[in-house]
Amino acid sequence: LLADGTETDALSGDIFKQHHASLVSGYFEANNVPLCLACSKRNVLRSAAPGSYSNMTDILLNCGLCDTHGFMVTTKNKSDENGEKREGIAKHSLIEFSMALADPKYFAESAQLHTRTGESQMIMTISGRSGEYAMCVRYTAAGVGVDTQTWKIILKDQSKRIIRHKSILLALRDQLLSPTGAMTTWQLPHLAGLSGSIIYIEQVGRAPIFSPLQSGFQDTLEKLGKILGDQCTVYRFENIVEFTELMTMLANETEPSYPSTYKEM
């Protein structure tokens, strides 16, 4: 439900995040980025799974996915039935997805009859959706290999951070170019266009987010970029080819900053 009371279709940001985790795991494995036991089995508990690493340093050094998508190991007090005690540790995800909301002016849902053959033929009504969706993604590249609660760097080898960073961006690119969803064996979603803006900053702070549901959002982001100054870069893409070129360029030519307190030896 939008604030003005309009009901519209929404795609879950949580599902987008899960699909990114799955895609980036493939990139990590192909590029020799280690994964913890739970992540290598695609266990969504990640380092909270029993038998995993138990401290921040081991987790961040030994699992690219826990480093990227975050994890939460809860505190266990002595009162635990096994007598096990441990400190809670957590890292927030470096990549965050909004819900993808359909622009109510460009959205349609239609009921379609499908037949399913089996022991007896069944007729089912299934809805099909078509629309223009708005979503935002935030990625904190500087947090790769970093304990983001204290902003202390754990993975100091920049070449290893760059491989993780590149994999994260390429997985995001692939995910948007080839979307997935439920029941894709027969209703694979497909893009008919893609436009938007990519805004990033190379300093402490945060790049602004502005909803693509607002008309002229790309102009607004460009104005914000000018106010924010030299450290801020805004790219605009109007189609799938421009988006692919930009994401590929960012994956190949950018790298995660070090936290401001860290001095390279």
Ligand SMILES: [Zn+2]
């Ligand atoms: Zn992991």
